[in-house]
Amino acid sequence: MELSVSRKIHTGLQDPSYINPLDTLLACRALCDLFRPSGSGIAIFFSQLKDELKKQKDMRMFAPANAAHLAISPDYHRCLPIELHSQADAFIRYLHELPSKSPVECPQCGHPRFRLEAMPNLRLPFYRCAVCNKGFNCLSKNPFSGYGLMHLWSAYGQYLLAGWPMPNVAKAMGISPSTTWRWIKPCRAVMAKEFPALYHWWSARQDRTDLEPPPHIAAQAQMFLSGLEHLLTTQQAVCSRCGSLDMKRVDERRPNFYCSGCSSTLSLLRGTVLSRLGYPEHWLGFAQGVINGESVVDLQRRTGLCGPACKRWQVRITQMLEQQGHTELIRWITWLRSRRVKEVNDFVREGGQLEAVTGSRYSADSNRRFSVPPKRLRSGTEDISSNKSGTTLNVPTVVG
Numbered sequence: 061m062e063l064s065v066s067r068k069i070h071t072g073l074q075d076p077s078y079i080n081p082l083d084t085l086l087a088c089r090a091l092c093d094l095f096r097p098s099g100s101g102i103a104i105f106f107s108q109l110k111d112e113l114k115k116q117k118d119m120r121m122f123a124p125a126n127a128a129h130l131a132i133s134p135d136y137h138r139c140l141p142i143e144l145h146s147q148a149d150a151f152i153r154y155l156h157e158l159p160s161k162s163p164v165e166c167p168q169c170g171h172p173r174f175r176l177e178a179m180p181n182l183r184l185p186f187y188r189c190a191v192c193n194k195g196f197n198c199l200s201k202n203p204f205s206g207y208g209l210m211h212l213w214s215a216y217g218q219y220l221l222a223g224w225p226m227p228n229v230a231k232a233m234g235i236s237p238s239t240t241w242r243w244i245k246p247c248r249a250v251m252a253k254e255f256p257a258l259y260h261w262w263s264a265r266q267d268r269t270d271l272e273p274p275p276h277i278a279a280q281a282q283m284f285l286s287g288l289e290h291l292l293t294t295q296q297a298v299c300s301r302c303g304s305l306d307m308k309r310v311d312e313r314r315p316n317f318y319c320s321g322c323s324s325t326l327s328l329l330r331g332t333v334l335s336r337l338g339y340p341e342h343w344l345g346f347a348q349g350v351i352n353g354e355s356v357v358d359l360q361r362r363t364g365l366c367g368p369a370c371k372r373w374q375v376r377i378t379q380m381l382e383q384q385g386h387t388e389l390i391r392w393i394t395w396l397r398s399r400r401v402k403e404v405n406d407f408v409r410e411g412g413q414l415e416a417v418t419g420s421r422y423s424a425d426s427n428r429r430f431s432v433p434p435k436r437l438r439s440g441t442e443d444i445s446s447n448k449s450g451t452t453l454n455v456p457t458v459v460g
Contacts (some may be wrong), residue, residue: 094273136221138259139395140273147258148221151251156214158204163187167201168194183210203246209235216243221262223395268399271352274390278388281351284381288347292340293316297326313340315417333376333383346370350377351389353396355404360417 134153137145155339156208166189173190184197199205204213212233219229226235226244230237251259264270274279297307297321307317307326315328329335334343342363349362381390408414 077206109277130239133215133218134222134224138391139223139265139274139277140221140258142276144258144261147255151221151258152214152217152257153245154254154290155217156204158213159210161198163196163200165196166194167196168192196255196440204247206242207246209239209251213243216240219248220244220247223265223391223398225394225398251325266398269402271396272448273316273389277388277392280386284384284386284389285344285347285351287384288380289344292343293330297328299324300326303395331433332378337376339365346373347377350374351393354399354401355400355412357404357417358400361415 062130078176093401111114136148140148161369163174166187169192170191171191174187174196177186177188177195179186182197186195189193202211206233207213207451212235215233216229219232224232227237230240233240248259248263248355251262271276295309295316296305296317297309297317298305299307299317299322301324302319302322304319304321306321307319310316310318310325317326317328318324319326327335329337334340337343342365346359349359354362356367356370356374356407359374360367362385363370365373378393381393404414
């Protein structure tokens with residue numbers, strides 16, 4: 061019986077989820093009877109047992125509640141410059157070690173002498189200064205003082221540096237969205253104090269005061285825009301039927317070609333996500349707006365298209381980026397777009413008013429014009445036209 065119980069407690073020490081208080085008590089009683097003749101052996105055993113149980117308790121205390129889901133952490137290096145990778149790693153390490161870090165001095169008077177007080181039911185060790193007699197713990201006068209779920213702080217820091225939107229962070233970590241919003245303030249304070257270079261670069265992008273991407277993402281954006289511009293302006297193509305290089309471009313706006321040798325036509329957009337997509341003169345500007353993380357309304361102001369069309373174009377541009385393997389650029393766009401939505405919400409909440417979406421989808425030098433239908437009469441430039449009954453109607457004309 062003693063041997064089976066001993067094996068059970070040994071298995072329990074290796075697997076914390078297997079430990080049962082009743083099994084632990086039975087094992088201790090059995091081992092007391094086994095080592096009763098030698099007091100030193102039982103003392104050594106109980107000291108080792110105490111240390112192992114304390115170690116397993118700390119592991120359960122600081123382990124994530126949904127560790128299986130957080131095993132795949134986001135790659136926060138993707139959206140950061142290479143020279144800031146070491147500071148980002150140090151920031152995540154700081155958040156991980158913060159709850160278990162021992163203080164070096166009293167946060168009230170700065171004296172290095174203090175004592176550990178045994179107080180039950182506390183999540184952190186409690187200390188008392190030998191000079192001012194003030195009590196404190198390792199988080200006293202720290203920006204994270206009073207915040208819970210300490211085992212998730214380092215994981216939250218990784219999502220924050222990776223540019224994840226707060227609702228997605230809350231869903232990935234299994235916590236409430238309000239908690240993710242509250243944790244931004246202490247993370248900013250710690251980053252600004254301990255890692256100023258990282259904070260200066262990250263906060264400028266988080267607050268959208270500087271939209272310049274890191275060099276490797278800027279290279280991907282430039283490669284994508286250059287490829288799109290070359291596709292729209294190229295004057296050469298190879299005939300897919302006869303292989304002739306003597307093809308003539310027949311459309312100024314779209315890359316459509318005609319082969320005089322076999323009398324066939326060729327479109328470089330055929331079979332791509334840009335096929336049958338109108339207004340190619342707006343593609344470059346629209347793609348630049350998507351890279352800047354602009355919202356759908358911003359893209360409407362940029363191109364003059366309607367909301368559904370801008371959403372459809374946004375999906376097409378994202379599909380092109382995925383096909384070309386620009387994963388870091390896609391993550392960067394997601395970060396800037398989420399911050400743009402937050403920026404607009406805060407602006408409207410503070411009483412600001414956004415400008416109305418105006419403009420034309422036609423270029424400035426285009427001769428095409430479009431009019432507002434008679435049912436949507438508005439004040440503006442009046443144009444005299446007649447209806448079916450012979451009377452005149454004032455129809456405003458909008459010049460593109």
